[in-house]
Amino acid sequence: MSTTPPPRTGGDLVVETLTALGAGTVFGLPGQHALGVFDALRRSPLAYVGLRVENNAGFAADAFARVTGTVAPLLVSTGPGALMTLAALQESAAASAPVLGIASQVPSAGLGGGRRGYLHELRDQQAAFRDIVKSVHVVRAPSQIPSAVAAAWESALAAPCGPVWVEIPQDVLLAPVTLPPVQARSVSSAAAPRPLAPRPELTAEAARLLDGAERPVILAGGGVVRAGAQDALRALAEELDAPVATTFGGKGAFPWEHPLSLRSWLEDRHTTDFLEDADVLLVAGSGLGELSSNYHTFRPRGRLVQIEADLGKLESNHPALGVHADARLALEALAAAVAPRPRGDSARAAAALLERVRARIDGQGLDLEQRVLRAVRDALPDDSPSFWDMTILAYWAWSAFDPRAGAMHSAQGAGGLGYGFPAALGAAAADRTRPVLAVSGDGGAMYSIAELATARQYDLPVTWLVVDDGGYGILREYMTDAFGGTTGTELARPDFAALAESFGVPARRTTPDRLREDLSAALAEPGPSVVVLPALLRMFAPTHLPAES
Template identity: 60%
Template sequence: MTPPEPIAAPASPEPVAPPASPEPPAASASPEPVDGPALARNGGDLVVETLTALGTDVLFGIPGQHALGLFDALSRHAGDVPPDRGGSIRLVASRTENNAAFAADGYARATGRPGVMFVSTGPGALTALAGLQEAYATSVPIVLISSQIPRAGLGGRRKGFLHQLDDQRRSAENVVKHSELVEHAAGIVPALQRAWRTALTAPQGPVWVEITQDTLLEPTVLPPVADVSGAPEPLPARAELLDLAAQWLAGAERPVILAGGGVRRGRAEAELLAVAEAVRAPVVCTPGGKGAFDWQHPLSAQSWVEDVATTELLADADVLLVIGTSLGEVTSNYFTLRPRGRIVQIDATARVLESNFPALGIHADAKLALAGLAERLQPRASDGRAEDAVETLLEIVEGRLDGQDLAHERGVLGAIRAALPDDAQTFWDMTIAGYWAWSCWDPRSGEFHSAQGAGGIGWAYGAALGAAVGLGRRVLAVNGDGGAMYGIGELAVARQHNLPVTWLIVDDGGYGILREYMTDAFGAPTATELVRPDFAALAEAFGVPATVTTPETLREDLVDAWLAEGPNVVVLPTRLAMFAATHLGT
């Protein structure tokens, strides 16, 4: 995104420093009536009032020097929201900014509402970027408000402010949908309104708004914010494209549907079901799309995207309907997929259309496009061929797994699934257990979440904490021991807020999936073995109960953890192996 033209810095006033004493400055006093002689509200008040009016109930972040005006304002407004508007804004202060971004991401995935976060200038803002990359890659709505140095110092490090970057927005623009800088109080409400709408408009994603320190602290005559809306803009499909897509599907003999994360982000599950049943098409879900289609439905080909049988089912379709996925590396079975029929590709992100295969590209929200297709399709009677194709595929997958020495791994994943209620929301890190779950996990009536968008390690625990805050009920996070170390400090957050998260740490002594990759590619691993702490003792040092389990007692220990109060940790010392690669041509 091209930055705006630089704005000339005024010679005065001098940069406003943060409060130097515990006594609040005049700008932080209790708000006076709008017509009073000394209205003592500031830009920070406008930020918090706007977020409140937009429906924010939880906020993640960490204070910092230039952001103190945000947090000071939050302290004045957090408790005054009427109950019919969601209650007070709850601040959940993470221990690192990337985990705050993971928490905002998990909150948004679990609730469908934007995750909101405050960060400070420079190092704090930069540390959040890894978390935003996952949200950007997976189209998760986040509204991040960052502080910025005072206006007089913008435009390069001319004055040498602490934390200053030459161009902070430019650092963020690679991992957000939209960014803007606010330098005056009048711009705060419109910027946040745009941010909220942009984050929620398909394709959803993170948005960056930075506000200068003096704008946050200076008094304002603007009245309290009450009338603001951030409703997303619709992204319908063009009628002529839907007409042609429906014509192709109606005439198809072997239609197949591939449902990606865009179906879930768009809440298009009912529309997907209607289209699948109308054309009698098997449905394969990508890891991100897992849960978009009932796992046990007769047309469900489940999620075994890394098995050659699934790759062949997709390749053999005479019409392949692809919704909410780019048909990228994992979904195409590492680019071994070679479709032989027509492709209809629906996606809210225009740049992914035809990015890997020629297709009838339809730029649209998944829900609106699928609803339009369903209206145009006449349901056909089942001749049993689609159901037979699904049954054959799943039998092939089962037989292939039976032919490998995987009873231990299948037992561990089975024990986790058996221990949790049907409606459990689960969060899986980039670890062998998570890779297994991409393929084999049945989310039932719950939701499955993983970091497969950007693939960053350490995501699961922070995301699960955000989800637990938003849902107000227990969730599960699954990490390996390597990924667990990225979030270990967040145990303090879990304890401080008594968050109902069960954290399963599969401790195999290193980066297990990288160990497998290197062994397969080079014959031996390098730099994958790790010194790690006694995770149970470390958790208990934070005041978080912990249990060391075994594969035989895993189910029972997880049930006990699920029924407990507050946070807890279950440590499973074991090594898991991946099922053998089954790409086309191997």
């Protein structure tokens, strides 16, 4: 009986390199041209989570990258399989999630712009990705694989983090290789992100401005969360006695119940006015984009200091003292540089602002919506992460949900539908010891129904809350407000509970009054579950325009 090991191939070099770089889990979906790397997975220690749609595999990898802070490999095939990941990679780019996409290509003979008639052939596949990912890495020979994958890994982790793309032709993945197995020490330099420290003179100038401010305020974005800068932010805020608001992507950057917390009511004009009135506003980890600036109505009257790892976002919307740096390193440096100031009226000002916001919301007759969101918060364990699709309840959560010790993630970076459930599966694959919550509307849920099979196959502890309002609820409200009627927003849909049961996933229908109890029970059960809430929720009325308009 022969004991000769099977010949190694280019596919083995891919999985050996990923293993050497520190990967433990990969996501994806096989296809004809990619079979060489999927065959190699059988001989590797990597755990594979296969989803049913490539875009959902991308969302799962995105969430895995967010919750672990490391690179999430995504393996897909050529042409249609590769192109199906574009929306997920756009979300990863917007959210700075380090996803490493590795796609096959047609055989080398079909490359170079010709049309040889190969299945899945594109004239220039990589061109579809260049405007989305941070970098594209093209392989043309087996010996190039370890260096290309390691370079892509390093690019994904370099500040600002983000998705990257590697392409390898089918024949290269299948080619036998005699190269020695890839060793961790040979690629270890790519596994650790390089620090992006602030320039000392900029730290000193920012500290001078903050020390001289009478009304300093901080706006914390998603960069603070991604950098693990929560402790540094809190230390700086308390040194300055400065109120802190968080963007929707920055939820969890600052304690919700802290006396200096302004929370996340960024679509409220009272909050916008408060931020505008700061004589020095420190913006950390945010580019002050559309959602973070109350739809570009924000007009600061004082000085702006902006800490941002993405060089292209510095001063992209407002003039500022721009500090190109990792948020944690910059906030730690600032906390050490500013002079402590005695406690003043900042906590009272923060409380007064929240009371004005609360009074405005309470005056809109939205008790049902607030009751539903409270039920979700009460049911979810404090340390469990949640993943929210683009749905009315998620819009409420952006402003009013306290993530506590867990983390709240949504697709508000790129704004595509279908994120919540597959993303929750990716997070559960990273940590099976605690339940994960996914929240979708019925419209968004239809993007992800196939992944009920994934949840069941891998027995992932995800509870999926589907709020069924019979259509695209947000678009229904937008069109009604703008045009007095709707088109294309009303949807036929299945019995979600019965459909989940057909996949072997326990499901229950609930009501707003029973939601807390039913959701708690589902989250406490092992494995996947579905809770369906038929409810017509409404948006709160935001205030985008200045008060005098």
